[in-house]
Amino acid sequence: MARDTGSVKSPLPFDPIRAAQQTWVARGWDQAASGMALVTSLMRAHQIVLARVEEVLRPLDLTFSRYELLMLLEFSQAGSLPLSKVGTRLQVHPASVTNAVDRLEQQGLVRRVPHPTDRRATLAELTDAGRMLAAEATKALNDKVFTAPGLPTAKGDQLVRLLRDLRHDAGDF
Amino acid sequence: MARDTGSVKSPLPFDPIRAAQQTWVARGWDQAASGMALVTSLMRAHQIVLARVEEVLRPLDLTFSRYELLMLLEFSQAGSLPLSKVGTRLQVHPASVTNAVDRLEQQGLVRRVPHPTDRRATLAELTDAGRMLAAEATKALNDKVFTAPGLPTAKGDQLVRLLRDLRHDAGDF
DNA sequence: GTCCGACCTTTTGACATCAAAGTAATTCCC
DNA sequence: GGGAATTACTTTGATGTCAAAAGGTCGGAC
Numbered sequence: 001m002a003r004d005t006g007s008v009k010s011p012l013p014f015d016p017i018r019a020a021q022q023t024w025v026a027r028g029w030d031q032a033a034s035g036m037a038l039v040t041s042l043m044r045a046h047q048i049v050l051a052r053v054e055e056v057l058r059p060l061d062l063t064f065s066r067y068e069l070l071m072l073l074e075f076s077q078a079g080s081l082p083l084s085k086v087g088t089r090l091q092v093h094p095a096s097v098t099n100a101v102d103r104l105e106q107q108g109l110v111r112r113v114p115h116p117t118d119r120r121a122t123l124a125e126l127t128d129a130g131r132m133l134a135a136e137a138t139k140a141l142n143d144k145v146f147t148a149p150g151l152p153t154a155k156g157d158q159l160v161r162l163l164r165d166l167r168h169d170a171g172d173f
Numbered sequence: 174m175a176r177d178t179g180s181v182k183s184p185l186p187f188d189p190i191r192a193a194q195q196t197w198v199a200r201g202w203d204q205a206a207s208g209m210a211l212v213t214s215l216m217r218a219h220q221i222v223l224a225r226v227e228e229v230l231r232p233l234d235l236t237f238s239r240y241e242l243l244m245l246l247e248f249s250q251a252g253s254l255p256l257s258k259v260g261t262r263l264q265v266h267p268a269s270v271t272n273a274v275d276r277l278e279q280q281g282l283v284r285r286v287p288h289p290t291d292r293r294a295t296l297a298e299l300t301d302a303g304r305m306l307a308a309e310a311t312k313a314l315n316d317k318v319f320t321a322p323g324l325p326t327a328k329g330d331q332l333v334r335l336l337r338d339l340r341h342d343a344g345d346f
Numbered sequence: 347g348t349c350c351g352a353c354c355t356t357t358t359g360a361c362a363t364c365a366a367a368g369t370a371a372t373t374c375c376c
Numbered sequence: 377g378g379g380a381a382t383t384a385c386t387t388t389g390a391t392g393t394c395a396a397a398a399g400g401t402c403g404g405a406c
Contacts, residue, residue: 012261013346015341031315043222091220146207149339163215166332173187239391269394
């Protein structure tokens with residue numbers, strides 16, 4: 001019968017990224033070895049952190065993308081934004097915004113409202129339930145993830161600085 | 174008619190993560206502000222880097238997950254591995270392995286072969302075409318991404334070290 | 347020997363993401 | 377004014393990921 005198999009738990013006895021980097025050097029790709037390690041590390045770290053976040057949000061019937069959208073609205077003065085603005089701010093595809101708002105609307109956390117002056121546009125507006133759930137989710141994330149993100153504060157802040165450099169170099173903000 | 178809209182290009186005039194961190198502090202969530210910035214930075218950096226990688230792989234009809242699977246087989250001595258082993262090494266769900274192998278098989282890059290001794294297991298085996306495409310893809314990634322991943326080598330290596338700490342703390346290897 | 351738990355893969359269903367194309371509304375500019 | 381280019385949102389289709397459950401196989405305990 002079905003058992004768990006689960007999303008992989010067994011820790012490997014070595015660092016696969018370190019091993020791959022050595023392989024890259026061994027094949028003469030010295031110039032790329034470091035960058036390969038950077039890219040791969042980022043992928044894996046993202047996977048780990050996202051899993052922790054989604055685990056906390058799951059009991060609240062939220063995913064990280066939907067949580068982000070809720071918080072974006074929460075932080076906007078009016079509690080509502082045009083969908084296009086949402087896409088720009090969260091840096092996601094317009095179709096993803098449509099999809100996320102569809103689901104949030106089904107959950108009663110957000111409401112579509114016509115834009116007061118531009119008839120092309122639609123606003124996503126937080127409902128009371130949405131505002132409350134956002135607060136609850138934030139508390140859970142603060143307590144269970146953000147307070148202990150996996151690195152001591154000094155290292156964490158350094159990581160944030162390096163990632164900011166990377167983002168800035170890539171043309172983010 | 175359809176235009177581009179594209180996957181968001183406009184750079185914001187400020188760092189949204191820095192802003193969010195200040196908001197966190199302003200709301201009294203000091204202990205979590207740093208961790209929130211770390212998690213969010215990771216998400217965004219991942220998004221940026223993955224987009225660069227997939228852009229390079231797209232002309233070769235590969236995605237990063239399928240490329241990873243190809244390289245895992247390439248690096249295995251026999252050029253073949255049981256699907257379960259693939260899942261463990263790449264840290265992905267069994268269903269994702271099945272899906273990726275399905276597609277690679279359709280593309281003629283990989284072949285399913287019965288395990289010689291364990292009749293429960295199936296091996297994914299690299300075809301000649303798969304081996305060649307993997308080499309081509311690696312060359313493209315080395316040239317266009319890994320050689321200039323977005324940070325100078327010193328900072329990049331430091332980033333890799335910090336991410337290794339994070340991964341190790343999370344129970345990876 | 348047989349049986350039951352553990353393991354291997356697949357299938358199905360829920361989400362998320364992007365690309366491409368369609369519809370509607372707005373703005374630019376001659 | 378009026379048509380072309382632009383902008384806003386939605387729809388559809390292809391990928392990828394995880395969770396849960398089903399079917400087959402192995403292997404050690406009794």
